[in-house]
Amino acid sequence: MVLFSTLLVLGASCTSTPKEDTAAPPIQCSQAGQFRTTSGETEALSSCEGLEIQALSQGENTWSPMFQIPLSEGDCTLIVDGSVACGEGLFTHRHGLSARLDGPSCPDTQFSMGSLLIQELQTAGDENDPTAISAVLMVAFEGGEWVESTLTQEVSKTTEPPTASCAESSVVFQAVDAGDNHTCGLDTSGGAWCWGTNQFGQANASEGRFVALKAGMMNSCGQAEDGRLTCWGSDGFDQLSGMMSEPVAAYDVGGQNICVVDEQEALACWGWDDEGQSQPAPGMFQSVSTGMQHACGLTLEDNVRCWGKASANEGIPTEEVFSQISANYWHTCGLNLEEEILCWGEDEFGQSTPPTGRWQQVISAERFSCGLDLQGEILCWGVNSAGQLDSPPGTYTQLAGGSSHACALSATGNPQCWGPDTYGQNTPP
Numbered sequence: 001m002v003l004f005s006t007l008l009v010l011g012a013s014c015t016s017t018p019k020e021d022t023a024a025p026p027i028q029c030s031q032a033g034q035f036r037t038t039s040g041e042t043e044a045l046s047s048c049e050g051l052e053i054q055a056l057s058q059g060e061n062t063w064s065p066m067f068q069i070p071l072s073e074g075d076c077t078l079i080v081d082g083s084v085a086c087g088e089g090l091f092t093h094r095h096g097l098s099a100r101l102d103g104p105s106c107p108d109t110q111f112s113m114g115s116l117l118i119q120e121l122q123t124a125g126d127e128n129d130p131t132a133i134s135a136v137l138m139v140a141f142e143g144g145e146w147v148e149s150t151l152t153q154e155v156s157k158t159t160e161p162p163t164a165s166c167a168e169s170s171v172v173f174q175a176v177d178a179g180d181n182h183t184c185g186l187d188t189s190g191g192a193w194c195w196g197t198n199q200f201g202q203a204n205a206s207e208g209r210f211v212a213l214k215a216g217m218m219n220s221c222g223q224a225e226d227g228r229l230t231c232w233g234s235d236g237f238d239q240l241s242g243m244m245s246e247p248v249a250a251y252d253v254g255g256q257n258i259c260v261v262d263e264q265e266a267l268a269c270w271g272w273d274d275e276g277q278s279q280p281a282p283g284m285f286q287s288v289s290t291g292m293q294h295a296c297g298l299t300l301e302d303n304v305r306c307w308g309k310a311s312a313n314e315g316i317p318t319e320e321v322f323s324q325i326s327a328n329y330w331h332t333c334g335l336n337l338e339e340e341i342l343c344w345g346e347d348e349f350g351q352s353t354p355p356t357g358r359w360q361q362v363i364s365a366e367r368f369s370c371g372l373d374l375q376g377e378i379l380c381w382g383v384n385s386a387g388q389l390d391s392p393p394g395t396y397t398q399l400a401g402g403s404s405h406a407c408a409l410s411a412t413g414n415p416q417c418w419g420p421d422t423y424g425q426n427t428p429p
Contacts, residue, residue: 171429172413178365178402179215179253181423185415186213192222196425202233215402216253216290223251231258237272244268254290254327259297261285267297277308291327291364294345298325304334315344315352328364328401335362341371351382365401372399378408386420 171193173185182196182203190209198204200218208230210222219233219240227247235241237256248260257271257278267280267288275293283305285297294308302321306313312330320342325334331345331352341362343352349367361372368382368389376395380388386404396408396416405419405426417426 173409173415173428174413175213175398176400176407176409176415177213177215178400178405178407178417178425179220180217180403181405181425182215182220183400183402183405183407183415183417183425183428184213184215184220185428186210186222188413192220193429194220195428197423200234200236204232206230206232212251214251214253215400216258217255217292217403219253219256219258221251221253221258223248227263229258229260239271242270244270250285250287252288252290252295252327254295255292255329257290257295259288259290259295261288261297265300269295275309279307281305281307287325289325289327289332291332292329294327294330294332296325296327296332298322302337304332306332312345314346317342317344324361326362326364326369326401329366329403331364331369333362333364333369335359339374341369343369349383353381355379355381361399363399363401363406365406366403368406370399370401370406372396372408376411380406388419390418392416392418 171185172188173193174188175186177184179196179202182194182198184192184194184203184205186192190211192205192208192210192213194203194205194215196203202215202218202220205220206222208222208224210230211225212223214221216233218236219231221229221231223229227249228245229243229248229251231240231243231253233239234256239256239258243258244260244262246262248262249265251258251260254277255272257269257273259267259269259278259280262268265284265286267283267285269278269280269290271278273279277290277293277295280288280295281297283297284300285305286300286302288295288297291308291312294306294312296304296306296313296316298304302323303318304316304320304322304325305318306316306327309330312327312332316332317334320334321337322334322342323337325332329346331343331347333341333343333352333354335341339358339360340356341354341359343354343362343364345352347353351364351367351369354362354369354371357371358374359371360374360376363370365382365388368380368384370378370380370391372378376397377393378391378396378399380391382388384390388404388406391406392408394410394416397411398409400407400409402419402425405417405421407415407417407426409415415428417428419426421427
């Protein structure tokens with residue numbers, strides 16, 4: 001699930017004057033800008049010396065840039081990274097990014113949810129083999145105001161993005177779930193394991209024994225045998241402090257909120273609620289699935305009800321009967337009683353246009369979806385900017401969808417993950 005913090009890159013103006021088909025000169029800029037934490041403290045950024053953009057290419061017109069901006073004091077770097085699929089000529093497609101602080105001298109600050117998008121990427125030199133990239137970053141903070149910053153630097157690139165080695169895990173798992181840039185697994189003794197990004201402690205798996213495990217954007221939760229939840233990670237929207245202590249029948253962890261089906265078969269949600277995603281539908285339910293800013297529940301009559309962001313809930317097949325649903329980011333997919341996949345919500349990349357056939361499971365991710373057919377083989381559809389559709393061959397028993405990565409569990413308990421592996425989210429212990 002896009003994860004990040006309330007980071008404001010203010011007033012940054014870095015310019016260069018590269019000539020076409022020639023290497024860009026070093027960065028020249030008079031003001032590198034600043035970022036603001038949720039506590040109101042402001043840290044100035046250093047001059048543009050040391051700014052680095054790493055562009056990883058995969059196929060034609062696909063790049064994954066990383067901006068590394070040293071802070072003015074101490075050994076601390078603001079890192080913004082993600083994947084961008086470009087359009088015709090210019091790199092203009094907006095895609096998910098994450099922002100984090102890295103280094104021993106970083107301020108001890110918890111960031112709350114914000115928004116950061118690449119508004120536009122322009123290139124110097126050949127469009128498909130650029131010598132420099134200029135990125136216009138749009139940053140939004142809690143008040144909703146957008147701030148624009150521009151950064152330009154020469155390109156350093158490799159031919160392949162980071163991918164999982166698909167080496168056998170040393171741990172045997174009975175279940176796996178994918179979060180935004182982290183993954184969690186439940187071993188055969190009920191122990192929880194998590195790996196990948198850990199900015200908010202979402203990969204610091206709690207001790208104890210669990211019967212179920214869910215990974216969300218900045219949180220993870222395990223369910224004990226008595227039905228009670230133990231959660232870890234961010235508490236920026238009271239995901240932890242607002243958690244119910246009573247046993248639950250089902251639950252899911254989403255984009256900084258948590259939804260449950262209680263023992264009376266009613267829904268309850270808490271946490272982030274900017275689009276009404278924590279205001280569940282009334283009625284009696286058997287399961288719930290959370291996306292970024294919406295969620296859906298499966299009623300006792302096997303019908304689906306959704307709430308939250310309007311564009312994620314367009315075209316809900318309210319009269320269809322389902323055996324399973326999977327919400328993620330801004331679309332949802334479900335498996336009906338004829339073992340067919342139906343999807344609804346946003347469909348910019350075809351993520352809500354599933355293939356025909358018969359299936360045993362479907363999962364949705366940020367801008368792609370995957371199905372597990374009756375033979376246990378995987379097929380994915382949607383965006384493929386970072387290998388999201390490059391699912392591993394073979395047969396599997398379970399699928400899990402994160403943001404830009406997904407995982408499958410083999411019959412021998414070995415998780416295989418694909419998509420970007422920037423934080424080690426595809427590399428289990």
